[in-house]
Structures are given as structure tokens and as C-alpha cells.
Amino acid sequence: MEKLIPAKERLLKSNKKWMDGELRGKILVILCAVIMISVTISITIFLGSKGLQSFIHNGVSLIEFITSKHWNPTNQASPQYGALPFILGSFAVTFAAALVAAPLGIGGAIFMTEIAPSWGKKILQPVIELLVGIPSVVYGFIGLTVLVPFIREHVGGLGFSLLAGTIVLAIMILPTVTTIATDAMSSLPKNLREGSYALGATRWQTIRKVLIPAAMPNLLTAIVLGMARAFGEALAVQMVIGNVRDIPSNILDASATLTTIITLNMGHTTYGSVENNTLWSMGLILLIMSFAFILLIRYLSSRRKM
Amino acid sequence: MxxxxxxxxxxxxxxxxxxxxxxxxxxxxxxxxxxxxKHVSLDFLTSPSSNVRAGGGIRDQLFNSFYILLLTMLIAVPLGIGGGIYMAEYAKPGKVTDIIRSCIEVLASLPSIVIGMFGLLMFVNLTGWGYTILGGALALTVFNLPVIVRVSEDAIRSVPRDLKEASLALGITRWHTIKTVILPSAFPSILTGAILASGRVFGEAAALLFTAGLSTPRLDYANWNPFSDTSPLNIFRPAETLAVHIWSVNTQGLIPDVEEVSNGAAAVLVLSVLIFNLLARWIGSMIHKKITATK
Amino acid sequence: MVTAFKDEPITNHFLDHNSQQQNEQILQINHLEIFYGEKRAVNGITLDIEKNAVTALIGPSGCGKSTFLRSINRMNDLIPGARAKGEIIYEDLNILSEDINVVALRKEIGMVFQKPNPFPKSIYENITHALKFAGIKKKSELDVIVEESLQKAALWDEVKDRLHKSALSLSGGQQQRLCIARTIAMKPTVMLLDEPSSALDPISNAKVEDLIVDLKKDYSIIIVTHNMQQASRISDKTAFFLSGDLIEYDATEKIFTNPSVKKTEEYISGRFG
Structure with a gap:
């Protein structure tokens, strides 16, 4: 085209015209990446420093905060800031939900991959996708109008309870557990199954002795991801759990979690007050836990590679 | 046995x-x-909600939900596609890329209530805006960004290498190749992913409680001036969305017909999400068909 | 004996050998080595490419011929960890040098790939895509180039009535000729063809071969092929590669009738590879 121009001018980078657009594009996408990093870092820094204020500025004892079971911030004379009931509540409801969702989710995954791989997946897959699509407030609302009265009338207690929270959360994390467990099961090499069947094992023996152990790290990842979601879920739990400040003595007792206390009180405490600051400390615990879940998942996936 | x-x-x-x-x-x-x-009627969809009396509708909440969704997508999609392009095309394996990947992972696993708290800190208090639509949209952007980045990265990576090489071998720059060859090919998957993500954003409430607020000022739908306080388009006004409305009438509402309103609102919410899902599938397969058409 | 070719005196032997013809050279390749990470894929190759001729690169899979080809328009830059040492001299410039504008280079040294890879756009847009980027915006001008390049690629008659239909609606052979047409449209000086007809049926293959022979009037062509018949039918010079070494480089007729190296004879007669 422009062959009359000497090669040096055509081919050397000194001719920078073309590089303008190239550079602009590169800067643009790098900027996007930088924004993602800075958002993550600022979330960590802002929530970190805000969460520590109650300990540094307001003199709330960290030990009291995480070990005392007395939460009474509005007591003028001697306010008490023990968040243990909420921390325990969060863990209790998370583990209980995982306990319900794990067998269902993994069972569903095995159904889709081992029992009825042809049509089972066609039915269950869209079911799972639809479950994901239901917003968490809708889960909370149905929990409130169906589950809570049901428990009150047929099981006992007030209805607002750890049990109600557990069931709602279990259904909410079921799609997460099922999806990842299905991926785990279907990525197992075919010869595992064939080898086991060739030795005369039944399907159940193959599943229990060969497939589940082989997929174990991935199945655990599925459960941990589900738990991470359960630990951070706020509104659905808040609507059904009852939100009391005592440690529940059994599963039918009302309870509270970190997220439900934050949800409930953030709006009507004064920004900057001690009580408000302790809510931010609870938020910090949520943040730290979500880092912990990531580390746990990384640990599991590093085990998988071995 | x-x-x-x-x-x-x-x-x-x-x-x-x-x-x-x-x-x-x-x-x-x-x-x-x-x-x-049963409770969804034209009247329900088009009349304003009431704080105390029965018979309120969800007009403003419905509008707010779509408006916040639109704003969120306007911010999150370009940003997310940019991030996806970076990860798929520019990031070299190494420390920096690992850090960015970890950041995406962290953002994706943050509980939405934590994102709401961050929004309260940044977009409500630090900026001094108070509860605003913009603050809500920004919080939802944080919530939504990792999904869009992942969807875009996957979509861009799955564009055949042949196409990229064809373009580069013709003496086209990398950025122009990305703009004119790679992005158009990745577009159907990105669109499908973005619509699916819209469903999630539409139903999200926890991140909005402390950023867009629990109330909506009296709106005048004839007022199209985005700087006016009563204009629905004003992005610096508080706005209660449909999902937040379901939560607030159930936990702090005074209206006698809580259950009717929530039932109706929940149905509208779930149907909207369902429509987003179907739309995503439909558009995805439409575009796929159009591109691979062998007429 | 393979290692012997890395030494300078013997590589000079190639130059001497070809000196009878004294054709103009378009590319001079000196001691080219290409690495993927630690692994060396091409071991110090020296050869000259003649202008307006078809040069065929033959050899078994993994012998480095495609890697070699892709280094001539710096397509290897796309592969993480790939790097090249040595020189490829084109118009007195070493195109492996850091300050080469690869974008401008690829306009002059075009490439057609093994698998037809038209853009998922119309036939017309496939050709104008790069032209527009190069700054040709006028419709009348574009129309002329589109017709010209499709004519040259022997595709015009088959597609002239459906220029605005999707390129993906063409048959494999037509798609490959479209890819050649879109490279021609850029008016390159050198065309690199990486097994351009290996994915095609015999009839399409024959058309592409005719086209290549026809194109050498205007372009210098380097073609990688697995097909011995193809190499002997269409090329003027043939280079035989084995495990990253250049074993023999000579006039095609000589290579296929009376090769100097035993390995070449063994490969050509189908004893390995």
C-alpha cells in the first residue's frame, strides 16, 4: 500500500500513530482492574478501621465482646457489650443449615449424575436454577407466613426459632451445594465407575466406597461455599429467627445472629455511638469470616490438586 | 442386609x-x-404504597427497583467487561494477576449486608449524600461486579483463538481486535450473563437497606427534571425497592394488609426474576442462532 | 550430523549452492532460534527466501516448521513464554527486533491459517474489516478492493451475488479462499500459508493450489505443508525440517528427485513422519 515510504519509517515503532488507540484501550482496562482492587482494599480498610473503633475509641473490651453473653448496650448505668449469643447464633444456624442441606444437595447431585443421568438432570437442573432465582426476602417472607406458624402449631415454641432459620437457610444454600456437588461428581473419571462395577460392586457400593471418597475435597468445597452464604445471609434469617439476645437452649428457641442484629439495629442507633460502633465490629467479624471461608476453600482445592 | x-x-x-x-x-x-x-392487579401496580392504611400498591417500589437496576447495570457492565478484558487478554500470569483474582473472589463472597455497610460508610456518610438511589446503585455495583467480570472473562476466553489470530495477522492492533472481533463474538454470552445477574440484583435487599433507604418521597411522574426532588428520575433521592418493601412491611410495617401486599409484591418480584431468566435464555439462543446461521 | 548444520561454514554452503540462480531475496533468516520457555523448538536456522517464488516447508509434525513460519510475522508473540533469537532480515530491518511495529509488519507479511477462520460477519465485511482499520473508508474504494481481491482469490464468481451474506455460510474451501482474499486485500509482500488446504476436500484443495501458483506473480509465498505431492506440485524451493533443524534446502525439483541428504530421501519416500 505505502511501499514507497522507506521500510524504516513503515515498520519501526517510531511511527506512534497506531499506538494511541492501543494505549488508550490498555489504560482503560487496567483502570477497571485497578478499580476492582481498590474497592476490595477499601472495603477491608474502611470496615476494618470502623469495626475496631468500638475497641479503640469506646473502650469496649474485645474479650468481653466475643466471650460475654450479656448484650445490653442501652443500659445507661453499665452498658454490656457481649456479642457471644449472636456469634454462637450465626455459627449454630450455619452449621445446622449445612447439616440439612449437605445430604440433600449431595444426594441430589448423586441422583443427577449416578441414578438418573439422562432425565434426572433435565428435571433437577432447572429446578435448582429456579431456586437460585428466588430473592432472599421472598424466602424470608414465606418462612414468616408459612414456616413460623407451622412450627408454632405442630412442633412447639413460638415458631420464631433457630429451627425456622435453619430450614430457610438450608433451602437457600441448597442450590449452591447441589450445583458444585454435581460438578464434582460429573468430573470424576469414568474408569472409576467402570472399575468398580467390573469388580461386581453394586451401584450403592460404588457410590459410597469409590465415588464419594474420590470427590470428597470438592464435596467439602460445596458445603463450605454453602456455609459461607448461610453465614452472611441477613434478611431471610432475620425475618424468622426471633431476634432475642439470649443464647438459645434448644432448637425451638428464638435466637439472633450477627447479621440479624446488624440489620435490625443499624437503622435506629446513632451513627458514631458505642452501640452503633459495636454493630460495625460485628460487620468486621462477618468480613473476617468471609476471608476465613475463602482460605478454607483454597485449602480444600490445594488438597484436590495433590 | x-x-x-x-x-x-x-x-x-x-x-x-x-x-x-x-x-x-x-x-x-x-x-x-x-x-x-390474586393481589396483583393494574391498580396494585400503579398506585402508591401506604404507610398505615390498607389497599396500598407498589408503584414507586416497582419503579425504584427497575431504576436502580438500570443504574447499577450502567455502571457495572462497562466496568465488569473492562475487568473481564483485562483478565482474559492483558493479565500475565504472575503476582498481580493472582491478587486481582483474589480480589474478585473476595468481592464475590462478601455477604450482601457487609456490602450494604460499606455502602453506608462510603456512599451515605462519607459523601454526605444520605440515602440515595445512586448510593444504592453503587453498592449493588460492588455486589454485582465480580459476576460480570467472571462472565465477561469466560465469554472472551471462549472466543476461538483462530478469530483473534486472523485479525492480528491482518495487521490490526490488539485493542481494535478486541473491540471489533472478540467482543462481538463474546457478546451473546456476556448479555446472557448480565441479564441473569440482573435477576439477582433485582431481588437484592440487604445491600440496599442502608444505602437507598426504606422510604420514597412523594413522586410526581410528570416531573422529568432529574434534579427536582419530586422527580422519579432524581438519583439523589431515597428509594425503597420492591425487595426492601417486602422486608420492611413485614418487619416494621403498620399496615393491616401486610400479607396481601407482601404476597402480591413477592409474586411480582419472583415473576420479574423469572422473566429475566427466560429472557436471558431466549436472547442467548436467538443470537447464537443468528451468528451460526447457515443460510 | 544434524548438529553440523548449526555451524556457520555449513550454512554458508546453502548460499553457495543456490548462487547459480541468483534470484532476488525477500527474507534472509540468520541463525534463528525459537524457544518455548526452556524448550528450544527451532535450532539456529539460516536460509533465504526468494522473491516471487513459492517456498515449501516440509517435515514431520513437531519439527518446528509452523513455529518457524509464525515467527516471520511475529505471531509467536502471542504465545506466552515464546521468544526468538537470531535475525530475520526484511528490507534491511531485523523484524525480530524490539522496535518493530508488529502491526505494520503483519500488514506486509500476511498469514493464512490451517483452519479457515473467517470472521462471523458478512463476506464483504471480512475483507473490509482490516482495510477500514488501515484507513480506507470510502465505499467506492472498498468496493474496488473487495472485487479485486475476490477475483484474485478465484472466489468472485461464486460469491458476487451474496457479498452481504454471512461468511460462515460458505463451504470450507470457499472460506479458506475468502481468508486468502482478505489477506490479499491488504496488498502484502509476503504471504505465509500454514497448511492452508489440509482441512479441505480434494476439489477445494486443488482450487487453493491453483490459486497459490497464480499468486506468486505478485507475492512471495511460504507454505507449510504435510502433503508431499502438494509441495512438489506448487513450490519452487523446498526446505526439509526435522526436530527443529533445517536438514536440506534446495530447488523443489532437486529435493524430490535427488536429495543430497539421506534423511530427506527417507522422509520424502515415506519411510517416517
Whole structure:
């Protein structure tokens, strides 16, 4: 085209015209990446420093905060800031939900991959996708109008309870557990199954002795991801759990979690007050836990590679 | 118990589990739609909500939900595609890329209430805006960004390498190749992913409680001046969305017809999300067909 | 004996050998080595490419011929960890040098790939895509170039009535000729063809071969091929590669009738590879 121009001018980078657009594009996408990093870092820094204020500025004892079971911030004379009931509540409801969702989710995954791989997946897959699509407030609302009265009338207690929270959360994390467990099961090499069947094992023996152990790290990842979601879920739990400040003595007792206390009180405490600051400390615990879940998942996936 | 019987029992258990999962979904949808659609009428959709009296609608909440969704997508999609391009095309394996990947992972796993708290700190208090639509949209952007980045990265990576090489071999720069060859090919997957993500954003409430607020000022839909306080388009006004409305009438509402309003609102919410899902599938397959058409 | 070719005196032997013809050279390749990470894929190759001729690169899979080809328009830059040492001299410039504008280079040294890879756009847009980027915006001008390049690629008659239909609606052979047409449209000086007809049926293959012979009037062509018949039918010079070494480089007729190296004879007669 422009062959009359000497090669040096055509081919050397000194001719920078073309590089303008190239550079602009590169800067643009790098900027996007930088924004993602800075958002993550600022979330960590802002929530970190805000969460520590109650300990540094307001003199709330960290030990009291995480070990005392007395939460009474509005007591003028001697306010008490023990968040243990909420921390325990969060863990209790998370583990209980995982306990319900794990067998269902993994069972569903095995159904889709081992029992009825042809049509089972066609039915269950869209079911799972639809479950994901239901917003968490809708889960909370149905929990409130169906589950809570049901428990009150047929099981006992007030209805607002750890049990109600557990069931709602279990259904909410079921799609997460099922999806990842299905991926785990279907990525197992075919010869595992064939080898086991060739030795005369039944399907159940193959599943229990060969497939589940082989997929174990991935199945655990599925459960941990589900738990991470359960630990951070706020509104659905808040609507059904009852939100009391005592440690529940059994599963039918009302309870509270970190997220439900934050949800409930953030709006009507004064920004900057001690009580408000302790809510931010609870938020910090949520943040730290979500880092912990990531580390746990990384640990599991590093085990998988071995 | 011999192994044959154990096998049969196990199979029965797995089938039962599948039936339980399916019945949960059927039960939920039946409940939401049967109870909800009774209350959904044109009047319900077009009249304002009431704080104390029965018979309120969800007009403003519905508008707010779509408006916040639109704003969120306007911010998150370009940003997310940019991030996706970076990860798929520019990031070299190494420390920096690992850090960015970890950041995406962290953002993706943050509980939405934590994102709401961050929004409260940044977009409500630090900026001094108070509860605003913009603050809500920014919080939802944080919530939504990792999904869009991941969707875009995957879509860009799955564009055949052939196409990229063809363009580069013709003396086209990398950026121009990305703009004119790679992005158009990745577009259907990105669009599908973005619409699916819209469904999630539409139903999100926890991140909005402390950023867009629990109230909506009196709106005048004839007022199109985005700087006016009563204009629905004003991005610096508080806005309660549909999902937040369901939560607030149930936990702090005074209206006597809580259940009717929530049922109706829940049905509208779930149907909207369902429509987003179907739309995503439909558009995805439409564009796929159009591109691979062999006429 | 393979290692012997890395030494300078013997590589000079190639130059001497070809000196009878004294054709103009378009590319001079000196001691080219290409690495993927630690692994060396091409071991110090020296050869000259003649202008307006078809040069065929033959050899078994993994012998480095495609890697070699892709280094001539710096397509290897796309592969993480790939790097090249040595020189490829084109118009007195070493195109492996850091300050070469690869974008401008690829306009002059075009490439057609093994698998037809038209853009998922119309036939017309496939050709104008790069032209527009190069700054040709006028419709009348574009129309002329589109017709010209499709004519040259022997595709015009088959597609002239459906220029605005999707390129993906063409048959494999037509798609490959479209890819050649879109490279021609850029008016390159050198065309690199990486097994351009290996994915095609025999009839399409024959058309592409005719086209290549026809194109050498205007372009210098380097073609990688697995097909011995193809190499002997269409090329003027043939280079035989084995495990990253250049074993023999000579006039095609000589290579296929009376090769100097035993390995070449063994490969050509189908004893390995």
C-alpha cells in the first residue's frame, strides 16, 4: 500500500500513530482492574478501621465482646457489650443449615449424575436454577407466613426459632451445594465407575466406597461455599429467627445472629455511638469470616490438586 | 442386609431426595404465585404504597427497583467487561494477576449486608449524600461486579483463538481486535450473563437497606427534571425497592394488609426474576442462532 | 550430523549452492532460534527466501516448521513464554527486533491459517474489516478492493451475488479462499500459508493450489505443508525440517528427485513422519 515510504519509517515503532488507540484501550482496562482492587482494599480498610473503633475509641473490651453473653448496650448505668449469643447464633444456624442441606444437595447431585443421568438432570437442573432465582426476602417472607406458624402449631415454641432459620437457610444454600456437588461428581473419571462395577460392586457400593471418597475435597468445597452464604445471609434469617439476645437452649428457641442484629439495629442507633460502633465490629467479624471461608476453600482445592 | 437390598434402599433414598428438592420448588412457586397473583392487579401496580392504611400498591417500589437496576447495570457492565478484558487478554500470569483474582473472589463472597455497610460508610456518610438511589446503585455495583467480570472473562476466553489470530495477522492492533472481533463474538454470552445477574440484583435487599433507604418521597411522574426532588428520575433521592418493601412491611410495617401486599409484591418480584431468566435464555439462543446461521 | 548444520561454514554452503540462480531475496533468516520457555523448538536456522517464488516447508509434525513460519510475522508473540533469537532480515530491518511495529509488519507479511477462520460477519465485511482499520473508508474504494481481491482469490464468481451474506455460510474451501482474499486485500509482500488446504476436500484443495501458483506473480509465498505431492506440485524451493533443524534446502525439483541428504530421501519416500 505505502511501499514507497522507506521500510524504516513503515515498520519501526517510531511511527506512534497506531499506538494511541492501543494505549488508550490498555489504560482503560487496567483502570477497571485497578478499580476492582481498590474497592476490595477499601472495603477491608474502611470496615476494618470502623469495626475496631468500638475497641479503640469506646473502650469496649474485645474479650468481653466475643466471650460475654450479656448484650445490653442501652443500659445507661453499665452498658454490656457481649456479642457471644449472636456469634454462637450465626455459627449454630450455619452449621445446622449445612447439616440439612449437605445430604440433600449431595444426594441430589448423586441422583443427577449416578441414578438418573439422562432425565434426572433435565428435571433437577432447572429446578435448582429456579431456586437460585428466588430473592432472599421472598424466602424470608414465606418462612414468616408459612414456616413460623407451622412450627408454632405442630412442633412447639413460638415458631420464631433457630429451627425456622435453619430450614430457610438450608433451602437457600441448597442450590449452591447441589450445583458444585454435581460438578464434582460429573468430573470424576469414568474408569472409576467402570472399575468398580467390573469388580461386581453394586451401584450403592460404588457410590459410597469409590465415588464419594474420590470427590470428597470438592464435596467439602460445596458445603463450605454453602456455609459461607448461610453465614452472611441477613434478611431471610432475620425475618424468622426471633431476634432475642439470649443464647438459645434448644432448637425451638428464638435466637439472633450477627447479621440479624446488624440489620435490625443499624437503622435506629446513632451513627458514631458505642452501640452503633459495636454493630460495625460485628460487620468486621462477618468480613473476617468471609476471608476465613475463602482460605478454607483454597485449602480444600490445594488438597484436590495433590 | 445383603448388598442388593442396600443398593435398592439407597436408590430409593436418592429418589426421595430428588422428590424433596422438586417439591420444595413446586411448593414455593405454587404458594407465591397462587397467593400472590390474586393481589396483583393494574391498580396494585400503579398506585402508591401506604404507610398505615390498607389497599396500598407498589408503584414507586416497582419503579425504584427497575431504576436502580438500570443504574447499577450502567455502571457495572462497562466496568465488569473492562475487568473481564483485562483478565482474559492483558493479565500475565504472575503476582498481580493472582491478587486481582483474589480480589474478585473476595468481592464475590462478601455477604450482601457487609456490602450494604460499606455502602453506608462510603456512599451515605462519607459523601454526605444520605440515602440515595445512586448510593444504592453503587453498592449493588460492588455486589454485582465480580459476576460480570467472571462472565465477561469466560465469554472472551471462549472466543476461538483462530478469530483473534486472523485479525492480528491482518495487521490490526490488539485493542481494535478486541473491540471489533472478540467482543462481538463474546457478546451473546456476556448479555446472557448480565441479564441473569440482573435477576439477582433485582431481588437484592440487604445491600440496599442502608444505602437507598426504606422510604420514597412523594413522586410526581410528570416531573422529568432529574434534579427536582419530586422527580422519579432524581438519583439523589431515597428509594425503597420492591425487595426492601417486602422486608420492611413485614418487619416494621403498620399496615393491616401486610400479607396481601407482601404476597402480591413477592409474586411480582419472583415473576420479574423469572422473566429475566427466560429472557436471558431466549436472547442467548436467538443470537447464537443468528451468528451460526447457515443460510 | 544434524548438529553440523548449526555451524556457520555449513550454512554458508546453502548460499553457495543456490548462487547459480541468483534470484532476488525477500527474507534472509540468520541463525534463528525459537524457544518455548526452556524448550528450544527451532535450532539456529539460516536460509533465504526468494522473491516471487513459492517456498515449501516440509517435515514431520513437531519439527518446528509452523513455529518457524509464525515467527516471520511475529505471531509467536502471542504465545506466552515464546521468544526468538537470531535475525530475520526484511528490507534491511531485523523484524525480530524490539522496535518493530508488529502491526505494520503483519500488514506486509500476511498469514493464512490451517483452519479457515473467517470472521462471523458478512463476506464483504471480512475483507473490509482490516482495510477500514488501515484507513480506507470510502465505499467506492472498498468496493474496488473487495472485487479485486475476490477475483484474485478465484472466489468472485461464486460469491458476487451474496457479498452481504454471512461468511460462515460458505463451504470450507470457499472460506479458506475468502481468508486468502482478505489477506490479499491488504496488498502484502509476503504471504505465509500454514497448511492452508489440509482441512479441505480434494476439489477445494486443488482450487487453493491453483490459486497459490497464480499468486506468486505478485507475492512471495511460504507454505507449510504435510502433503508431499502438494509441495512438489506448487513450490519452487523446498526446505526439509526435522526436530527443529533445517536438514536440506534446495530447488523443489532437486529435493524430490535427488536429495543430497539421506534423511530427506527417507522422509520424502515415506519411510517416517
Amino acid at each position: 445383603n448388598s442388593k437390598t442396600a443398593d435398592r434402599i439407597a436408590t430409593g433414598v436418592f429418589i426421595t431426595i430428588a422428590i424433596i428438592i422438586i417439591s420444595i420448588l413446586v411448593g414455593l412457586f405454587y404458594y407465591i404465585l397462587v397467593n400472590g397473583l
